[in-house]
Amino acid sequence: MTAARHNLVLIGMPGAGKSTLGRHLAERLGFGFTDTDSVIESAAGTTLQAIVDARGHRALRQLEAEQLIHLQRRDHVIATGGSAVYSADAMAALRVDGIIIHLHADLSVIQARVTDVDTRGLARAAGQTLEDLYAEREALYRHYAELSVDVGPLSTTAGARAVIAALCEPRAPRLASPLA
Ligand SMILES: Nc1ncnc2c1ncn2[C@@H]1O[C@H](COP(=O)(O)OP(=O)(O)O)[C@@H](O)[C@H]1O
Ligand SMILES: O=C(O)C1=C[C@@H](OP(=O)(O)O)[C@@H](O)[C@H](O)C1
């Protein structure tokens, strides 16, 4: 049997709500909160967009993977960036003490929310649209997800509640801390 884990790791498309819902979920559970985009920016001393502009999207993905592999947290909600799933090593490291939860939202929801595609620091090849990224990544999110929650139609509060409900399902992976 898999040991109970201490972190909740959110994956999903940009705009799914990993950062917003994640912060809310952490407050509800009395957990710490880590947004790995901030970890990368602190380590690099610059913004994600500046990294992409100066060194390209593959360099950002590489920096992201290095930070995720070495991330040490306990009793945290960890909001990853949408590109975290390009690194199998990073996903394996996050899973050692974290339950991987996919926040799903339909493409139309993502498109409505993500209006800053050119400045957000997306790790995308030149010309790739949100639709292209969605098509490329959905299978990766599904591959790594231990739980997938459709939060697209939900408010942040309702989305956090839906994640907790999914964790309470009998077949869900076990979290070390009580969810009450
Ligand atoms: N449940 C929600 N309902 C409406 N807007 C949301 C919701 N969750 C996030 N947003 C908005 O969508 C945008 C992207 O959210 P964010 O949390 O940064 O997503 P991610 O970290 O997954 O990229 C933000 O402007 C945020 O305010
Ligand atoms: O999907 C992406 O390519 C990225 C999404 C961003 O995070 P959010 O998913 O929090 O927007 C950030 O990690 C980085 O700019 C790359």
Ligand SMILES: [Mg+2]
């Ligand atoms: Mg985010």
